[in-house]
Amino acid sequence: MEEQLRASSGYAVAQLERALKQAVSAGDRDARNRARAKADRWRAVIDGMNGGTLEVGSRTPVADTPAWVTLEVAHGGFATGRYLAEEPPTPDELRWGADRESVNRYFLSDQGRAELLAALRSESYRIDVPEEAALPVVAWLIDRGHHEQALDLVTELWPLLGRLRFTPRFQPRPKPAGDLVRLSTVGAVQDGLRAKVSSGQIETMLTTLRVWNPLYDRLVELWCETVEGELPRLDGDHVVGGWPCRTTPEGWAERRARWLLDHASAGASPRNAKSNFERLRRALENSDVLSARDVGWVRRALANTITKHGAPGSEARAALRGAQAVVAAKPTHAELARVLAGRLDRYPADGGLTELDPLAEDAAEGVPIPPRLLAKLSRALEAPVETLVERGVIGSGEVLATVLPQLSSRALAANIADPELAALFTQAYGAFRRRRGLLLLNLEHQVRLDELPWIAALAPLRAGRADASRQAGVVLRRATLLALDAFPQTILPNPLVRELGALAVQSGLKVPLVEEVAADIFMGTFTVKWRAAAEITSRVLAGTLYARYYDLPETWQAPRLVRRWGKPVAADFAELCRTRADEAGRRGSGVAANGMVLEQSQILTTHNLAPLVDALDLTPRIRELAPSLAERSFDWLVRRLAMPAPHRHAALHAVKNAAYAWRQAIFYLSFADVAAQRECVAALATRATAVPRLAPAVEGLARVVDGGPCATRFVGWSTGGHWLLGDHA
Incomplete structure (x- = not known):
C-alpha cells in the first residue's frame, strides 16, 4: 500500500508569525483586529496538526467529519477545524429551541416544515452556507411525497444535528434580474x-490646519500685544525691533487664561519642544516669572514667525491662512x-x-x-457580466469566477421543473461555490456539489432537459470568450476552471479541464485528463506556430496507465513532462524542479485553451481576435518585466507570470496568418527595448515565425537561475 503523504506545519507557523507581526505593527485598529483574527485561525491550524485532530492534505482534514461539511479554511488551503455552519441559535431562533439541535428538530416537525415550505414559496430566505439548504430540501421532499429520500437524508444529517445549522435565514435575498450579476451587495x-x-499623516495635517494654526496665531497675537515699539523681526541672524513683556494691555490676562484653557482642550500639541509654538506657550504659562533669558527667547520666536509669515493681521499672514483654510475645509x-x-x-x-x-x-x-x-x-452594480468587466469592476479571472455562479447556478437549476426547488438549488449552489478549497495531497479532489447529501437526494429529480443543456452551453461559451478576451495574458484560475467544468458537464460536453497545481505540493504524476487534454492540443494545433515553438508531439501512442493512491494516472504523460523539463535544464529536485515539470504539462495542454476552443468550436472567433489578444498579452508581459522587483522572490514570480503570458500570446498568434504574426512580433521587438534581456526570446520567436528553429525558448521556471534575470546556469 502506498504511503500517504502529509503536509508540514512549517507553512502554518510562518503564517502565524506574520499575522502576529501585523497585529503589533498595523497602523489602525481595524487592521490590528483583522491580523489578530488571522493569528487565531493559524493557532487553531497548528494546534490541530500537532494534536492529531487535523490532517492537512486530506479531503476530510477534521477528524470524524464528513467531507461535505463546510470548513473554515485559512490561506493556502489549511483547515482550522471550525465548522462554518456551527453556531448557537440566534435570538430570533430561541422561540424554536434553546440549542441548535432543538431548533433543527423543530423544523423536522409538521409545524416547522410548514414554515420552511412557506419560506420556499415566498422566497423569503437566504442561504449563506450550503448546510442551510438541508432541512428545506427535507421539507420539500416530504411535501412532494418522496418520503424515502427524505428519511435517508435525515439519517445522514442526524449525527451533526446538534452542531450544524441546517436551516436558512428567514429574510428575503434580493437577486439580480435576468442575466445581470453583481460583485457585492449594497x-x-x-x-x-x-x-x-x-491616513495618520492626513489627520495630523488637518488637525494642524483646523486647530493648531488658529491657536498659534492667537498665541503670537497675545505676545505681540506686550511688545513696546516695532514688532521684532530678523535682520540676517540678528533680531531687531521692540521687546515683549514691556506693556500689558487691558483684558490681556483674561485672554491669556482663555487661550490656555482652549489649548488644554485641544489635547497634546504635535510641535517639538524647541519650536516657536512651544517656546511661546511655555512662556505664556509662566508669564509671571519669566527671566531676562526667557524674554529673549520670546522675542526671538516672535521675530522668527513674523519674518517668515507676517505679523498678526498682515496681508501676508492672512493670505497664508486663507489658502490653508481652503485645504482644511475640503472633506x-x-x-x-x-x-x-x-x-x-x-x-x-x-x-x-x-x-x-x-x-x-x-x-x-x-x-x-x-x-x-x-x-x-x-x-x-447589477449589470451584464461583460459590462462589469468593461468598467473594471471585474478585473481578473479570479474575480470573474466569483460572479459566474450567479449565471451558472441558474443554468444548472434549469434542470429542475419545480420553481421553488429550482430557486432553492440556485442559492445552495451559490453558497457551495463560496466554499474555500482545501490543500489536497495524494491526488485527492475537492468536494463536488453532488457529494452534499441534500443535493444528492435531488439527483433523481434533476432531469436532463435539452433547454437546460443548451442554456449551460451558452453560459459556458460566453464565460470562456469573456475570460480570454478580457484577461488574455493570464491562465484560467482554478475556481474559474471548476465553474467552466460544471457548465461543461451540464451541457453534455466532455472537456478535460485541468487545474493549476502548486509546485510545492506536486505529487510527480498526473491523472488521465492531463493526457487527454494534451492529445486534443496536439490535434488542434498541429503544424501551427505554437506546435513548432514548443515542439509538441505530433502523435500520441496508446496511453500507459498505472494506479497511484487508488486512482489511474497517465505514467507516459508524466514521463514526457519530466523528459522535456530535463531537456530545458532541470536539475535535482525541489519546488523549482517541480515547477519545470508542471510548466511542461501546461505547455502540452495549453492549460485548457485548446480543449475549450475545440469543444466550443471557437476557432472562427479566436481567429478574429488573435492579433489583438496576442498583442495585449505581449504588451502586458513587457510592462510587467519592466517594473522593478522589490526582492528576488518577486522577480522570479514576475518571470513566471510573464512566461505564462508569452505562452498565451503564442497560442493566440497561432490562429493568425503569417503576415499578422510577423507584424505582431515586430511590434513586440520595439516594445521589448524596455527589457533588453528579453531580446533573445523575441529573436527566437521571430525565427520560428519564419520557419526556423528556436534558439532561446522562453519558459518561466528554472533550477539554475534564469537568464532573463541575468543569472547563469
Missing part, C-alpha cells in the same frame, strides 16, 4: 465605505466615504444597484466624489 459596500479612515476621502455610505441607506442591504448616477452627485458645492470611491459603488 451592505458589504456600505461596510467598506464606513470602515475607511484617513477627506474618509468623510466623503461616509457621505456615500449614508446615501446607500435607502437601498436594501442585501440587494444591488441598478444605476450609479444618483449616488455620484457632488458631496457639496464644488466637492466631487473621488473616482476611487465611486469605483467602490460599482461593486454593487
Whole structure:
C-alpha cells in the first residue's frame, strides 16, 4: 500500500508569525483586529496538526467529519477545524429551541416544515452556507411525497444535528434580474465605505490646519500685544525691533487664561519642544516669572514667525491662512466615504444597484466624489457580466469566477421543473461555490456539489432537459470568450476552471479541464485528463506556430496507465513532462524542479485553451481576435518585466507570470496568418527595448515565425537561475 503523504506545519507557523507581526505593527485598529483574527485561525491550524485532530492534505482534514461539511479554511488551503455552519441559535431562533439541535428538530416537525415550505414559496430566505439548504430540501421532499429520500437524508444529517445549522435565514435575498450579476451587495459596500479612515499623516495635517494654526496665531497675537515699539523681526541672524513683556494691555490676562484653557482642550500639541509654538506657550504659562533669558527667547520666536509669515493681521499672514483654510475645509476621502455610505441607506442591504448616477452627485458645492470611491459603488452594480468587466469592476479571472455562479447556478437549476426547488438549488449552489478549497495531497479532489447529501437526494429529480443543456452551453461559451478576451495574458484560475467544468458537464460536453497545481505540493504524476487534454492540443494545433515553438508531439501512442493512491494516472504523460523539463535544464529536485515539470504539462495542454476552443468550436472567433489578444498579452508581459522587483522572490514570480503570458500570446498568434504574426512580433521587438534581456526570446520567436528553429525558448521556471534575470546556469 502506498504511503500517504502529509503536509508540514512549517507553512502554518510562518503564517502565524506574520499575522502576529501585523497585529503589533498595523497602523489602525481595524487592521490590528483583522491580523489578530488571522493569528487565531493559524493557532487553531497548528494546534490541530500537532494534536492529531487535523490532517492537512486530506479531503476530510477534521477528524470524524464528513467531507461535505463546510470548513473554515485559512490561506493556502489549511483547515482550522471550525465548522462554518456551527453556531448557537440566534435570538430570533430561541422561540424554536434553546440549542441548535432543538431548533433543527423543530423544523423536522409538521409545524416547522410548514414554515420552511412557506419560506420556499415566498422566497423569503437566504442561504449563506450550503448546510442551510438541508432541512428545506427535507421539507420539500416530504411535501412532494418522496418520503424515502427524505428519511435517508435525515439519517445522514442526524449525527451533526446538534452542531450544524441546517436551516436558512428567514429574510428575503434580493437577486439580480435576468442575466445581470453583481460583485457585492449594497451592505458589504456600505461596510467598506464606513470602515475607511484617513491616513495618520492626513489627520495630523488637518488637525494642524483646523486647530493648531488658529491657536498659534492667537498665541503670537497675545505676545505681540506686550511688545513696546516695532514688532521684532530678523535682520540676517540678528533680531531687531521692540521687546515683549514691556506693556500689558487691558483684558490681556483674561485672554491669556482663555487661550490656555482652549489649548488644554485641544489635547497634546504635535510641535517639538524647541519650536516657536512651544517656546511661546511655555512662556505664556509662566508669564509671571519669566527671566531676562526667557524674554529673549520670546522675542526671538516672535521675530522668527513674523519674518517668515507676517505679523498678526498682515496681508501676508492672512493670505497664508486663507489658502490653508481652503485645504482644511475640503472633506477627506474618509468623510466623503461616509457621505456615500449614508446615501446607500435607502437601498436594501442585501440587494444591488441598478444605476450609479444618483449616488455620484457632488458631496457639496464644488466637492466631487473621488473616482476611487465611486469605483467602490460599482461593486454593487447589477449589470451584464461583460459590462462589469468593461468598467473594471471585474478585473481578473479570479474575480470573474466569483460572479459566474450567479449565471451558472441558474443554468444548472434549469434542470429542475419545480420553481421553488429550482430557486432553492440556485442559492445552495451559490453558497457551495463560496466554499474555500482545501490543500489536497495524494491526488485527492475537492468536494463536488453532488457529494452534499441534500443535493444528492435531488439527483433523481434533476432531469436532463435539452433547454437546460443548451442554456449551460451558452453560459459556458460566453464565460470562456469573456475570460480570454478580457484577461488574455493570464491562465484560467482554478475556481474559474471548476465553474467552466460544471457548465461543461451540464451541457453534455466532455472537456478535460485541468487545474493549476502548486509546485510545492506536486505529487510527480498526473491523472488521465492531463493526457487527454494534451492529445486534443496536439490535434488542434498541429503544424501551427505554437506546435513548432514548443515542439509538441505530433502523435500520441496508446496511453500507459498505472494506479497511484487508488486512482489511474497517465505514467507516459508524466514521463514526457519530466523528459522535456530535463531537456530545458532541470536539475535535482525541489519546488523549482517541480515547477519545470508542471510548466511542461501546461505547455502540452495549453492549460485548457485548446480543449475549450475545440469543444466550443471557437476557432472562427479566436481567429478574429488573435492579433489583438496576442498583442495585449505581449504588451502586458513587457510592462510587467519592466517594473522593478522589490526582492528576488518577486522577480522570479514576475518571470513566471510573464512566461505564462508569452505562452498565451503564442497560442493566440497561432490562429493568425503569417503576415499578422510577423507584424505582431515586430511590434513586440520595439516594445521589448524596455527589457533588453528579453531580446533573445523575441529573436527566437521571430525565427520560428519564419520557419526556423528556436534558439532561446522562453519558459518561466528554472533550477539554475534564469537568464532573463541575468543569472547563469
